[in-house]
Amino acid sequence: MAGNLIARSVHDLTAAAWFGGSLMGAIGLNGAASQAKDSTERTRLSALGWKRWAPVQATALVGHVIAGIFVISDNKGRIASQDGMTGVTAFKTAVTLTGAGFTLYTGLLGRKVEQLAGEGAEGATEPGPNASKELEPAQKKLRLLQWALPFFAGTVIILGAKHAEMQRPRNVLKGFVR
Numbered sequence: 001m002a003g004n005l006i007a008r009s010v011h012d013l014t015a016a017a018w019f020g021g022s023l024m025g026a027i028g029l030n031g032a033a034s035q036a037k038d039s040t041e042r043t044r045l046s047a048l049g050w051k052r053w054a055p056v057q058a059t060a061l062v063g064h065v066i067a068g069i070f071v072i073s074d075n076k077g078r079i080a081s082q083d084g085m086t087g088v089t090a091f092k093t094a095v096t097l098t099g100a101g102f103t104l105y106t107g108l109l110g111r112k113v114e115q116l117a118g119e120g121a122e123g124a125t126e127p128g129p130n131a132s133k134e135l136e137p138a139q140k141k142l143r144l145l146q147w148a149l150p151f152f153a154g155t156v157i158i159l160g161a162k163h164a165e166m167q168r169p170r171n172v173l174k175g176f177v178r
Contacts, residue, residue: 012160017057021056029050089163099149112135127139
């Protein structure tokens with residue numbers, strides 16, 4: 001019981017870190033970096049901030065997946081037998097893995113933008129008028145992905161709440177009856 005509580009807590013906290021960090025980065029970090037007077041500093045400062053956050057984000061994602069495995073293992077009987085649990089669990093797993101893949105891809109794009117920071121830019125995810133054929137597509141992808149990450153992480157949190165709601169005794173009984 002205590003192990004399940006710890007795993008569920010870690011699972012929830014790591015999803016919150018993924019969501020909050022991604023949203024703060026998109027709004028706060030990238031937004032603030034775009035205000036730098038020197039156009040080369042816009043991408044450089046953003047890249048430095050994301051580089052500092054990357055180990056925390058990676059740890060949160062790995063911790064989330066590991067804790068999720070423990071939660072699923074502890075609830076495998078209920079997942080298999082309660083109506084709706086298998087579908088919600090499969091969907092949440094797919095959203096988590098897709099979001100983690102996008103997070104990894106975003107990191108790779110960010111590294112490319114950091115390497116090309118000397119070209120200058122309008123903002124962290126907005127290419128300048130003279131952006132190279134390498135920098136411009138990377139920034140354009142990052143502009144979309146910076147919003148996709150909080151979407152995926154937020155969806156994981158919502159599906160976690162759905163799982164918790166399905167554990168209420170009255171919902172468990174209804175699920176078993178169906």
